[in-house]
Amino acid sequence: MKFLLVTTGGTIASAPSEHGLTPQASGAQLLQACPQLMGFDHDVEIVDLLSKDSSNMHQSDWLKMADCIRDHASLYDAIVLLHGTDTLAWTGAALSYLLPDMTIPVVLTGSMFAAGAPNSDVPDNIYAAFQFALQLAMYKRSGVSIAFADVLIHGPRATKLDSHRKNAFFSVDYPLLGEMKDRDTHKIAWLTSKTPSISPERPWSQNPPLETNIALFTVFPGLDSRFLDAVIDSGPKAVVIEAYGSGGLPFMNSGILPSIQRGISQGILFVMKSQTPFGGTDPARYEVGQKALDLGVLSARDLTREALLTKLMLLLPLFSGEKLQSQLYSNLCDDVLS
Incomplete structure (x- = not known):
């Protein structure tokens, strides 16, 4: 060979x-x-x-x-x-x-x-x-x-x-x-016996444009929402928020949900990703996650941080709205399964 x-x-x-x-x-x-x-x-x-x-x-x-x-x-x-x-x-x-x-x-x-x-x-x-x-x-x-x-x-x-x-x-x-x-x-x-399922099709070309105007934002106890406001005011195409546990964002004590709502109203995509690398993201399990989903925040599901950011870079130049959400959750190479 x-x-x-x-x-x-x-x-x-x-x-x-x-x-x-x-x-x-x-x-x-x-x-x-x-x-x-x-x-x-x-x-x-x-x-x-x-x-x-x-x-x-x-x-x-x-x-x-x-x-x-x-x-x-x-x-x-x-x-x-x-x-x-x-x-x-x-x-x-x-x-x-x-x-x-x-x-x-x-x-x-x-x-x-x-x-x-x-x-x-x-x-x-x-x-x-x-x-x-x-x-x-x-x-x-x-x-x-x-x-x-x-x-x-x-x-x-x-x-x-x-x-x-x-x-x-x-x-x-x-x-x-x-x-x-x-x-x-x-x-x-x-x-092993595991053979990944790989689709031969992709919605992008062989040499696609990649959107780099994406922000990665991590929450922590006592986070001041003005820092997220500053991110929103910088005009990103998307914000990936690394949340607690299975997908929780604070809404008490001057939480960040009003800032997220303002960003979504400006056309910014928000995706919630768990800070924990294993177990995926399931915001619907708790009120602190469901409130974000109700605003229009997407869940990263079981995408890794690396796969999520990279996939967004490829999808954002091509899609928006419900079409982008559908493509994000499309299983292209066993990258998202849940």
């Missing part, structure tokens, strides 16, 4: 500099840092696409990655993309939306520690990514996934929950797609 390795920078490609860790290594150097692949008897070609700390990733970079993958897909059986961890889950969600008709697997990975660090996770994660890609290709499973710390996570269901430990990524309310399992002196990739 034939594989393409695409590099974009990140910790996995970083080395110390006078300004701290910065991306420096090429794809060829990273493969050399992974001795486990010495027995990988398949052709691997390399495209060094970007060299950025993933904190600097931009929506335009998602389009570059999607174009690169799309341009090379017919020549390879699978693609492995190396990426920084800080926005890895965001890119996983974005590529899941941007590559609906991909017929080969695309596996993303990165590392929490640079290749030269003691006990680095670079070799293990690169090895696992290629092993998962091989198994996915053999079983003709397409889609975007993230290989990290010996597990395989569906692209729009991944989130980063740890800033230091190797097992930093988790699958949110969705089964794992695979695991690395010990066999004698090495590990093998094992795929």
Whole structure:
């Protein structure tokens, strides 16, 4: 089989500099840092696409990655993309939306520690990514996934929950797609029975405009509504409010509902997302959520933060009102199921 390795920078490609860790290594150097692949008897070609700390990733970079993958897909059986961890889950969600008709697997990975660090996770994660890609290709499973710390996570269901430990990524309310399992002196990739449902159709074009005029706002006890008023006055197309629990917003003690009502009257879309990463958003369970729904606030349901924001970026240039709500809740790639 034939594989393409695409590099974009990140910790996995970083080395110390006078300004701290910065991306420096090429794809060829990273493969050399992974001795486990010495027995990988398949052709691997390399495209060094970007060299950025993933904190600097931009929506335009998602389009570059999607174009690169799309341009090379017919020549390879699978693609492995190396990426920084800080926005890895965001890119996983974005590529899941941007590559609906991909017929080969695309596996993303990165590392929490640079290749030269003691006990680095670079070799293990690169090895696992290629092993998962091989198994996915053999079983003709397409889609975007993230290989990290010996597990395989569906692209729009991944989130980063740890800033230091190797097992930093988790699958949110969705089964794992695979695991690395010990066999004698090495590990093998094992795929679960879960195969994501992926629609080949998307309402946007291959190189769509992405709306970035979106605000993310988190509530906390004692929040002064004037800060939300300031957000509304800045004129966003949408505001994602991260609420308490299953979806609660304060309405006592000068709550924020009047501000939300004012924003909705100005045509701003409001979507409520739980601050907790697991369990989804269900504002109708409590009065503190139902009052917001009555004003016209939408629920994020079980969309992750990364998938929700990315999907809104793609939908807002195309739709509004009830049509946008319908598209937001449309299951495109097992991104929203409840």
